[in-house]
Amino acid sequence: MLIILRKIFYILILLVLNLYICEYMSNKLSARMELRRGYRITRAASIGFPIIRFLKFLSVDSKINIWTFFIFFLSFLMWSTVPITSNLVLVENDYSLLISIIIYIGIIALLLFNSARSSSGKVFSETCKKILILFSFIVPLLLSIISIVLVSRTLSLKEIVNSQYKYWNITLQPLGFLTFFTSILFQIKLLGISRKSYLSTGANIGKEGKGLGKIIEKLSAYMSIFFLIIIINILYLGGWQNLYIIRGEVMLAVKFYFIFFILLLMDKIICRIDNYKLLVRINWKFLIPVSLINFAVTVGFFIMKDIYNLI
Amino acid sequence: MIDDIYNRIYPSSKSVFVEETERNLEFILKDKINHISRAGFDLLIEVPRGNLYMVVKELKENPELNTNSFQSIAAYKNDKRNFLLVNLKSSPGDLSVLLKIEMPQKEIERSYIEIIDILKKFYKAAGFYGYRDKITISKANIRIAPGALDGLDCFDLDIYAEEDKIKEAYINTDISRVVSDEFYKGMEIYNLIAYISRFDWKAGIFPEVCLCSAFEELLQLKLTKRAQYARMLLCELYRISNHIYFISNICNILQYDIAYGLCLLEREKVLRLIETITGSRVTPNFIRIGGARRDIGEEAMLGIRKNLPLLFKSISRIEKIMMNDFLIIERLKNTGIISKDVALEYGITGPNLRACGIRYDLRKDKDLIAYKDLSFTVPIRRSGDCLDRVLIRFSEIFQSLKLINQIIDNFPRGTHIKKINLSHLEFQPGVISQGIECPHGLYKIYMEAGKRNIDSLIIKGPSINSLILSEEIIKGSNIEDTDLILVSLDISPGEIMNI
Numbered sequence: 001m002l003i004i005l006r007k008i009f010y011i012l013i014l015l016v017l018n019l020y021i022c023e024y025m026s027n028k029l030s031a032r033m034e035l036r037r038g039y040r041i042t043r044a045a046s047i048g049f050p051i052i053r054f055l056k057f058l059s060v061d062s063k064i065n066i067w068t069f070f071i072f073f074l075s076f077l078m079w080s081t082v083p084i085t086s087n088l089v090l091v092e093n094d095y096s097l098l099i100s101i102i103i104y105i106g107i108i109a110l111l112l113f114n115s116a117r118s119s120s121g122k123v124f125s126e127t128c129k130k131i132l133i134l135f136s137f138i139v140p141l142l143l144s145i146i147s148i149v150l151v152s153r154t155l156s157l158k159e160i161v162n163s164q165y166k167y168w169n170i171t172l173q174p175l176g177f178l179t180f181f182t183s184i185l186f187q188i189k190l191l192g193i194s195r196k197s198y199l200s201t202g203a204n205i206g207k208e209g210k211g212l213g214k215i216i217e218k219l220s221a222y223m224s225i226f227f228l229i230i231i232i233n234i235l236y237l238g239g240w241q242n243l244y245i246i247r248g249e250v251m252l253a254v255k256f257y258f259i260f261f262i263l264l265l266m267d268k269i270i271c272r273i274d275n276y277k278l279l280v281r282i283n284w285k286f287l288i289p290v291s292l293i294n295f296a297v298t299v300g301f302f303i304m305k306d307i308y309n310l311i
Numbered sequence: 312m313i314d315d316i317y318n319r320i321y322p323s324s325k326s327v328f329v330e331e332t333e334r335n336l337e338f339i340l341k342d343k344i345n346h347i348s349r350a351g352f353d354l355l356i357e358v359p360r361g362n363l364y365m366v367v368k369e370l371k372e373n374p375e376l377n378t379n380s381f382q383s384i385a386a387y388k389n390d391k392r393n394f395l396l397v398n399l400k401s402s403p404g405d406l407s408v409l410l411k412i413e414m415p416q417k418e419i420e421r422s423y424i425e426i427i428d429i430l431k432k433f434y435k436a437a438g439f440y441g442y443r444d445k446i447t448i449s450k451a452n453i454r455i456a457p458g459a460l461d462g463l464d465c466f467d468l469d470i471y472a473e474e475d476k477i478k479e480a481y482i483n484t485d486i487s488r489v490v491s492d493e494f495y496k497g498m499e500i501y502n503l504i505a506y507i508s509r510f511d512w513k514a515g516i517f518p519e520v521c522l523c524s525a526f527e528e529l530l531q532l533k534l535t536k537r538a539q540y541a542r543m544l545l546c547e548l549y550r551i552s553n554h555i556y557f558i559s560n561i562c563n564i565l566q567y568d569i570a571y572g573l574c575l576l577e578r579e580k581v582l583r584l585i586e587t588i589t590g591s592r593v594t595p596n597f598i599r600i601g602g603a604r605r606d607i608g609e610e611a612m613l614g615i616r617k618n619l620p621l622l623f624k625s626i627s628r629i630e631k632i633m634m635n636d637f638l639i640i641e642r643l644k645n646t647g648i649i650s651k652d653v654a655l656e657y658g659i660t661g662p663n664l665r666a667c668g669i670r671y672d673l674r675k676d677k678d679l680i681a682y683k684d685l686s687f688t689v690p691i692r693r694s695g696d697c698l699d700r701v702l703i704r705f706s707e708i709f710q711s712l713k714l715i716n717q718i719i720d721n722f723p724r725g726t727h728i729k730k731i732n733l734s735h736l737e738f739q740p741g742v743i744s745q746g747i748e749c750p751h752g753l754y755k756i757y758m759e760a761g762k763r764n765i766d767s768l769i770i771k772g773p774s775i776n777s778l779i780l781s782e783e784i785i786k787g788s789n790i791e792d793t794d795l796i797l798v799s800l801d802i803s804p805g806e807i808m809n810i
Contacts, residue, residue: 029568271567271638278641 007090011079014088018256019222023050026264057215064213067114071107072216075223078103082230083158085240085249096157100227101145107224108134108187111217133279134190140283140291141183144176147291147298148235161239168238175294177236179287184228185266186282189273229259332375332406339373340366351528352677352744352755353398353407360412360422364429370399370408371433377401378408380658381434382755382776385769386414386423387492389759393419395426396757396769399434402655409744409757436657439779443481451481453790460794462560465804466778468797472790480785482778490808495768500526500600500736503765508594510770512805513556514549516542517749518770519598520680521756525745526600529738529760536723538602539681544615544718545588545597546680546747547711551622552581553750553801554662554704554711558629560798561701565642573629577622584618587611600736616719623712630705643698647784647796650695657780660773661752663800666703667695673748685717697799707750737763749773751801772806 028045041048081096081103083089093099112131151172152160160169170177233239233255240248273279333354337347343366345357358366370378382398393414400407414422430437451469465487471479495503507522508515520542527534559574582592588611589595589604597604633639649659654667664671672689674682690706692699740762746755752773759767777800785793 268568271562271565271636271642273638278638 004090007088010088011084011090014084015079015223015226018226019219020050021257022222022226022260023053025261029264029268054215057211059211064211064216065114067110068213068216071110071114071220074103074107074110075220078107078223078227081157082227083161083234084230085252086158086161089158092158094154094156097145097149097155097160100157100231101142104224104227105135105138107220108138111220111224114217133283134187136280136283137183137186137190137287140179140287143288143291143295144173144180145235147173147176147295150298150302157234157239161234161241164238164241168236168241170236173236173294173298175290175297177232179291179294180232180236183287184232185263186273186279187228188225188263188267189270225260225263229256229263232259335375339376340369343369348742350409350742350744350757351525352746353409355409355411355742355744357411357413360414360426363410363412363426366410367399367429367433376406378406380655381430381436382407382658383771384427384430384437384440385757385771387767387769389767394767395423397426397430398755398771400658434656436776436779439782450479455793460564460797462556463797463802463804465802465807468785468793470785470790470793475789475791477785477788477790477793480782482782484778484807487804487807495765504598504600505594505596507770508596510805510808511749511751511754511772511803512593513803514553514750515594516545516549516598517747517754518756519595520546521745521747521754523598523600524680524747525743525756525758526738528745529741529743529758530600532601534601536681540718540722541603541607542598543680543682543685544607544715544722545585545595547715547718548581548585548588548615550750551708551711552578552585554708555581555626557704557750557798557801558633558701561643561697561795562633564794564798565639567633567636567639570629570633573625573632577625577629580618580622584611584615587614612719612722615715619712619716623709626705626708626712633701640698642795643701643799644696645694646697646792647788647799648694648696649780649784653780653783654695657783658776659752659780659800660776661748661750661801662703662707663700663752663777665689666692666699668693673746673753677746679747684721685714687714697795700799700801751777751803751806754806770806772803774800774802774804774806777802778807 024047027049039048040046042052043049078100080090081093081100083092083096089096109131112134148160148169149155151169152163154160154163233252237255238251240252242248243251333349336354336356340347340356343358343362345359347354347356349355356366370376378399378401380400380402382400384398385396387394387396393416395412395414397410397412398407399410412426424441427437427441431441450471452472453470455468455470465484467483467486469481469483470477494506498506504519504522507518510518526532555574555578559571559578562568562571562574585595586592588607589597649663649667651667651669654664654669660671668691670689670691673679674687675689687710690703690710692703738760740760742757742759744755744757746753748754749772754773755771757767757769757771758765781797781800781802784796788796
């Protein structure tokens, strides 16, 4: 019992620390004109700013519904199955990849439905369009995950990392990595790291008094981004495998921040994409065909080698 | 040589035509009006309330006059009598008319509604000033609260949408009425000059210049060349600052953080240059009647001259970054299109009008300050969408940089700027209307002066017309385009403080 509590404590500490550092980094990167008032530590892009922001949200009158509680619950539940290091996992089972992906999709669905209501409680049909866009970006993600599962022959995240002791999966599945990364980028662009999310611009713009609900939404958006980065680390970049003399945990942290930094930079460089037709074009003409080719090549390879005794 | 050619092209032929029509106007409206006179910038026509319909009909439908553009309505009090001032304009640059209508002492509201109803028959935009059917909150899908959009915290916007198309939009400016109609009463003139720049806080020098030049016209005062050049220099610097701020706002709406940061850095540079001259950034309080608060030193000039090439380089880099990104081009192109006729009908001016393909710039057409000495062309664009409104601002920034270069080269030396003792100022009682080409469009001041004080003062910025027009453009566009369209019209909240 004590061991589980200790593990929960470690995981929470890690998540909160990462959250703080990432929020600080995203503030630091976005150059903004702020009032030059107050202490230096509390200004934008300073170390104390995330705390001040947190307090600012707390001071606003809050409107919380039952769905925000579900989002909060799910965004922490996700980390019970995802191993952060070889030992730091709460529930060990053979289907951890499947379970975590299902929870992730659930979080996104809840986030979308929560932000889709207008101030008078109506749901736009335009919102359905946005939901379709976001979920269509999950299709190439799933296709590339299936290819990885075929390569590693397991659904357990821990075993997938262990199978990469010699080569990282990125060397075997470069196309899969490309589609995975691009689809993550678009999902982050649609969810919004540092700026107002595109998905809620139309509907959520006039809502006043978001308060605690807003913090929970932001927290869960961050959690899903962290989850995606950890998953890409585990699936393609060797997870917590040691690199020569460098310890695996350190390598994981380095890879995590490297990917986060690249995603953040891409987020700043690319402008808001709310052109429905453009997004559909990118998805159906680039991501899904490439991931399908990758999947077909992988399946073809295994059929040729007759590893699963299909022939 | 080149100066002469440019100066000949623009105003000369038009001004001859205007003088003729003005002479004819008195003859055409002879029986229907009380009095007609020239009040500086516009023709002031006193119209009895009963004849308003006929006068407006004549002005609108007579092909010789053709006042097709509605500018503004303002109510004011003078000597316990109530008046209504209606500003109409013919196709750009030709004829500008102020209709002064006396209101009855009793039942002012009823007669106001009657007048608006008459005007509505001829001009669609007049409907904004009357009583309108509000979209009720139960019908509106979205209410965009002030403060949801950066720099546009001056109105509520209720939207009713079906699917993703907006069917109805209603703009309510009640929240922005923070200034009393008679704020100028009991105010000393030097206090007024300091106060007035907040009516356009995005480019604070223009209200000051407009007010001071109105007084100068009233006093029949001629400015020294040095004072004129100082004014032009500051006007152009503020124009650059405002346009960069506009582009940064567009980048902010598009969430294009790189260009957003760069724009703010450049604006900071320009504001610092302004600071070296005026001592302040947003509200300069620099212009005085007959001159300026202080002389511009050699060091400030050198600083500006040094920074001009750097500014040109960095702003052209921003343009390159933005215009090479196909995502931005696709986003801006064909959104919020304003056609020529609609632009004229709603009376928008400035870069928004020039983006629709109409070459109208007060600096050229009316020979403001000393712009006649400088050689420049007025850039225009054709299609009138958001992309054109961005591009025209870029070309105006480059043009302003060139103008500043010319101003510094030809800056007259030696003669000091005149100063007038404002506390003992006396002038002939009279009526004056003055305008200036500010970065948003045509900024206007109408003033009725007594012997020592101002009896009535009306300030009309161009943003009001843009705001009225935005309501029309938003209808039929997509929900996600609303903020982009509103920002692309460059609405300055300061100008809407007193509608």
